[in-house]
Amino acid sequence: MSIDYEKLRERYTESRDKQLSSNHGLRLDVEAYCHAFGQEVYGIKMNGGSTLYLLRECIFDPNHKNGEAAIGQADDGKLFYQCFHDSCQGHTWKEAREVISGKDNLSRFMGSASGGEVSSMTGDLISIKPLVVIGVQEFIGLDLPPRSNILSPWLPEQGLAMIHAPRGVGKTHLALLVAYIVACGGKSFNGWHAPESKAVLFIDGEMPAAVLQERLSGIILGTGIEPQAPLNILTPDLQTNGMPDLGTKKGQVSMPKNFVPFLPE
Ligand SMILES: [Zn+2]
Structure with missing residues (x-):
């Protein structure tokens, strides 16, 4: 008997990812994922219950630029791919993922392990990045602008x-x-x-x-x-749906993209 290891590995990875995404509200930290694989996130937009991570460049056609294409994440964490151009209709998250990260396992970008986490209080997606801790000697030697x-x-x-x-x-x-x-x-x-x-x-x-x-x-x-x-x-007077709580991530991403303060550099 011979085992097809490649097939086995593929099926194992797929089922584990599926399980991860359906478990305990764990979800892919799309920003961290894109950053790790060199995809520039151009902006973040809320669209109904979904979050759209607008891409600098469409995965399938580099002529589709500056947010015309996006990786979308539904409320339940489900991912999808969306491009504004007709030629890109029908492309799925699975295809996009294959182009971006091949067969790489994505569990390191899932849930609270190292990536985004859904706050049980507000339902907001919280990015977790390691904090910078610095020794006093190094700190007092830093060249800081006055x-x-x-x-x-x-x-x-x-x-x-x-x-x-x-x-x-x-x-x-x-x-x-x-x-x-x-x-x-x-x-x-x-x-x-x-x-x-x-x-x-x-x-x-x-x-x-x-x-x-x-x-x-x-x-x-x-x-x-x-x-x-x-x-x-x-001013609230110009808003059709009133003012969101700007202290939440949801409120902040509803600001126009030039005001979104947490875009990756
Ligand atoms: Zn496209």
Whole structure:
């Protein structure tokens, strides 16, 4: 009797992967998988219950670029391949996987072993990457850039600041003005100085869009300066489905792709 080892190995790998993906909500960490096999993830998009990992280049046709093709992951962890072009219709995850990683076993990208994990609290996909721990001697020898101010003297880089005052005093107005001055850069106002222009995302929680628009228009006309860096507005009034919780991964991936903070470099 002779055993066909190749066939046996293939069937074993397949059934083990199947078992892994159906077990305990374990799922493939698509980002880690793509990274390991040199596939650049261009962005992440939520589509209904599925997560689409947009690819820099389609697996099957390099002319399909910049997110036209994606590896998709359904709510239950099931994977699929999707390309926007007609010529790529019908390609399956199995085919894509074969091109990307051949017959490699994927268990190292499954579940909490080394990859993504589904939080039982929120249902969000959490990426687990090893933490950097560094010895004190090496740490004090690191060449770190000095901390600078976004707005001198009170708003430092990576700082948290809270403006508080009774209602009606003009906190929102002031926050808008600060956002504007920082995006313009190189200007002082009331003794506060923005050394250089910085991109600003202004997140508003409750103002009617029309009021926000009027106030901003007033600031633009009043200061007579123009932003040198992007100044973007996120306001619930312009959202058709309300605002998600931006503290969750789901909320964060619903931001436009240039605002998704955790894309691999
Ligand atoms: Zn394609």
